[in-house]
Amino acid sequence: xxxxxxxxxxxxxxxxxxxxxxxxxxxxxxxxxxxxxxxxxxxxxxxxxxxxxxxxxxxxxxxxxxxxxxxxxxxxxxxxxxxxxxxxxxxxxxxxxxxxxxxxxxxxxxxxxxxxxxxxxxxxxxxxxxxxxxxxxxxxxxxxxxxxxxxxxxxxxxxxxxxxxxxxxxxxxxxxxxxxxxxxxxxxxxxxxxxxxxxxxxxxxxxxxxxxxxxxxxxxxxxxxxxxxxxxxxxxxxxxx
Numbered sequence: 696x697x698x699x700x701x702x703x704x705x706x707x708x709x710x711x712x713x714x715x716x717x718x719x720x721x722x723x724x725x726x727x728x729x730x731x732x733x734x735x736x737x738x739x740x741x742x743x744x745x746x747x748x749x750x751x752x753x754x755x756x757x758x759x760x761x762x763x764x765x766x767x768x769x770x771x772x773x774x775x776x777x778x779x780x781x782x783x784x785x786x787x788x789x790x791x792x793x794x795x796x797x798x799x800x801x802x803x804x805x806x807x808x809x810x811x812x813x814x815x816x817x818x819x820x821x822x823x824x825x826x827x828x829x830x831x832x833x834x835x836x837x838x839x840x841x842x843x844x845x846x847x848x849x850x851x852x853x854x855x856x857x858x859x860x861x862x863x864x865x866x867x868x869x870x871x872x873x874x875x876x877x878x879x880x881x882x883x884x885x886x887x888x889x890x891x892x893x894x895x896x897x898x899x900x901x902x903x904x905x906x907x908x909x910x911x912x913x914x915x916x917x918x919x920x921x922x923x924x925x926x927x928x929x930x931x932x933x934x935x936x
Contacts, residue, residue: 725769725771728769729769729808729809731766732766732769732778732809733809733810735785736785736809736810736811736812737785737810737811737812738778738785738786738787738809738810738811738812739781739784739785739786739787739811739812739813739814739815739923740786740787740788740789740802740805740809740811740813740814740815741781741786741787741788741789741814741815741817742788742789742790742791742798742801742802742805742814742815742816742817743788743789743790743791743816743817743818744790744791744792744793744794744797744798744818744819745790745792745793745818746790748790748817748818748819749777749788749789749790752781752788753777753788755781757781757782758779758780758781758786758788759779759780759781760777760778760779761778761779766778767779769808771804771808772800772804774789774790774791774792774801774804775789775790776788776789776805776808776809777789787805787809787811789801789805795840795842798816802814802816813920813922813923814923815923820833834919834924835919836918836919836924837916837917837918837919838916838917838919839915839916839917840899841896843896843897843898843899844894844895844896844897845857845858845860845865845894845895845897846891846892846893846894847871847892847893847894847895848892849890849891849892850892851892851893852893853867853871853893857895865895865897866895866897866898866913867895868898868915869895869896869897869898869915870895870896871893871894871895871896872893872894872896873889873892873893874889874891874892874893874894875887875888875889875892877889896915898913898914898915899913899914899915899917900912900913901913901914
């Protein structure tokens with residue numbers, strides 16, 4: 696136990712040092728640049744997971760950078776935000792980096808620094824629809840983050856309450872995956888039991904900027920705003936992705 700506490704303290708110290716060493720405060724020069732850029736807002740934000748996916752957009756005839764070369768982009772926190780127009784709409788384009796954490800961080804940076812009226816994410820995805828092929832463009836009307844789980848203890852089943860469910864932190868409303876359903880049977884074992892048991896899918900928690908701190912609601916299927924849905928159709932029609 697003492698060893699664990701020691702490791703935890705070391706980790707916290709290292710974490711705090713990393714924050715102290717970072718350039719967390721926005722410089723006066725950056726604030727002036729952002730003020731100049733935001734005069735032309737609000738923008739539509741377009742985020743992609745990698746630079747290789749961003750380049751087709753930047754090289755497209757549908758994209759026009761700002762007239763002033765000094766306003767072509769803003770660099771912040773390791774990201775480059777490209778300022779211009781896409782299909783004659785004011786837009787800011789950026790690569791987030793792979794993974795949900797990078798996507799969330801870059802989205803928050805964009806929302807905090809720039810005047811944006813909506814954000815589009817696009818990238819690569821798999822599917823189980825045999826009528827769709829590699830290279831097809833799919834525009835969802837809603838999406839869900841299915842990587843948020845409550846892992847149920849082995850021995851418990853669908854009728855057993857999850858830890859902290861009574862407090863409202865977790866729910867059994869959205870279904871579960873039973874690992875036993877995917878266990879490979881051996882010649883000598885007909886059991887489909889699996890010590891990994893069940894994972895229960897959980898909704899996202901949405902915090903609001905208005906109405907007071909720590910007020911939130913939950914949502915599993917997140918609808919896409921109709922205006923952004925129509926803009927995504929324009930991206931599809933431009934054949935740049």
